Amino acid sequence: MTAPAYQEPRGYHRLADLMGQYPEVAIFRRFGSLNALNLLSLQAELINLQVEFRDVWIEDDISTDESEKRFSSYFLQLHNAEESFQLKKLLEIRKKLQEYSRSGRCSVSSC
Secondary structure, X not given: OOOOOOOOOOHHHHHHHHHHHOHHHOOOOOOHHHHHHHHHHHHHHHHHHHHHHHHHHHHHHOOOOHHHXXXXXXXXXXXXXXXXXXXXXXXXXXXXXXXXXXXXXXXXXXX
């Protein structure tokens, strides 16, 4: 099978070539309202996680188990307690915060 003859790019391929050669003509949408909506949604999720986390650490603080009582004061003890609901909630918050931070970099005003 022989290679096809060279063909000038068309459509988006042609536009991409032009933008590649002349970056000053490149224009991209920022989707500002969609980015704002996404950030607001992530904020609502984080607020809910924060409330849930507060309830969990309060339960640990009033626990009769001395090791659970120390979770709020000693991160090492918390991280060593793999079955701790507080630790699971904290890691869930960490993941959501990372998602929020990444989304915030591409915010409403810039991307």
